[in-house]
Amino acid sequence: MSPGPFALRIQYGIVGGFVAPQPTALHYLTLDSPGTPNIVLLSQFPSDPAAQTLEGSRAKSIPISDDTTGLVKELEGILHKLPTEVVPSADIYGRNVGIFWQGPDGFEWANSAPEGCGEGVGTVKVTEDERNAFDRAVEITEILVKRGVAREGA
Template sequence: MAPSEYFIRLQRGIQGGFAPPTPDAIYTINKLSTNTYLLIHGNVRQGGSPNLEEIAPKSLESSQTDTEDLVNELHDILKTLPTELPPGSEDIYALNTSIAWGSDDLEWNNGGPEGCGGGTSSVQPTPEEKSKFERAVEIVDALVKKAA
């Protein structure tokens, strides 16, 4: 079961090298223990624009069974997945996407804070773990799409 307070961040566009990565989208989802809803913010690169543009904040009732189930599934998946070592060395899931989760019981982040810089990770996920990460990305996308 997911904690009553957490933070989720999804970034599309984490692969870099000599230059930092150019994100196409960044979504943040916040749930405070005092709220019954998720607050969702996003920045998206529209139609080839060189800049990320902020989209209007959205909210989503967190107590809805399907929302709660998705968050619990995401939390459970991330608890089982490895991250690259050293952080930011390689996009080990090969989706050019990172997820960060922060709560009292779990701090998880792939892709490093500045993306992946073209190194080699000493940790590599199994095909099953890669599939689980794909599911985690699907869950965050579903939460963002559900929000009004």
């Protein structure tokens, strides 16, 4: 059974200072409807114009399998349990990675504002277990992105 429709954005480089952050990579994964056989992946590399030209203009597809469905559901389950700041102005997980999720049940989660985070300390303190869970969420997103890239090269 495929996951419900979702939109996911992973941004590497969310911490800025006086100047807005300079993302090194942005990956957008979307599934528009449960019956769709593929998750669409679009990647951008703002800090590397050569990669941007090669990769940014082509959408890739990730076939939906039981394993892929399991990863998406695991990711959503993790995000449901992780805290965020009301106004995400600091990188409370300390990874310089932003995850933005919109799920099928109206659940939305983000650990960074769209314009990034400052270098300050957040008001929410995360535990080591929460940090580890966030690391797993990042790992899941990386697995999904690699599947899209590997499929493109096949």
